[in-house]
Amino acid sequence: MAEFWEEAFKNKQEMWGLEPAQSAVLTHDFFVSHGVKNILIPGIGYGRNAKIFKDSGLSVTGIEISQTAIDLAQKHFGKDLTIYHGSVTDMPFDQALYDGIFCYGLIHLLDKDERIKLISDCYKQLAPGGYLVFTTITKEAQTYGQGTLISKDRFALFGGVNLFFYDEATLQEEFGKAGLFEITTVTENYPFYLIKCQKKP
Template structure:
């Protein structure tokens, strides 16, 4: 996975442009309304979504597997931003607790054991009453069932980056133990789910 993303960021740079995605805009508004300030962003990429949070005076910490993406992020994020280089498999990278965790389009890139470990690792770093928001691709996406099938509802469309396609039932299984409060269908480049959880 790290080779796939490092190669893509080297070749394509700011491949999704400079503007934050829709879910980041929704998350940003939610964070403002709930006065959430300390945000962890696993899979921060080159920082286009995290910049929106910083622009609204939130303190952002990131995790990113690609050194090239981290280098690009310096153009978007302030000099005080901490970005840990490494895989989310190795969380936690610090001993801090966070008001909120936002992860966009990362979860579906992991296999089942790593998805479960990632969700738990995020939950464990939340403060009491903290929130975590994930986006993940839906089975309503046109790419569902394309490419080589490598597992249940998991397909390798691009070599080196298999994708797991969620439905409502599989989201309930993965997130119900972690304070699931809402599942919303949203349209990004693909149909996706925005999943929201809160720690007691």
């Protein structure tokens, strides 16, 4: 995966533009209204979803597998943005506890063991009362069922990407122990779930 994303960011640079995703806007408003001060963004990319949080005065830390993406993020948003270089599968990178964690469009790239570990690792880094917000692709996406079936609801697609497609049953199964309290849908490039969890205060 490291080589795939490094090549993607080298070749396509800011491939999704600089405007935040709709999920990031919704999560920003939710975090601000709930008094979140410091957040972790696993899979921060080149930072397009970080800016809206930074502009509101939140402290933002990221994790990113591609050094090219980190360089782009620091070019756009300054060197004061802390980004750990590595895979989210190697979390934790620090011992900090965060008020909020926002993980956009990443978990569906992982296999089941990696997904369970990511949710668990993020939950462990939440401060008591903190919020975990994930977005992931749903089975309503037109790409569901395309490519080569790897395992249940997981397919090898174009260019070497493996995608797992969630439904509400799988969300309950994987996020249920992480304080899951709300599932909504949001349309990005694909239909996404916006998943909210809270750690007990």
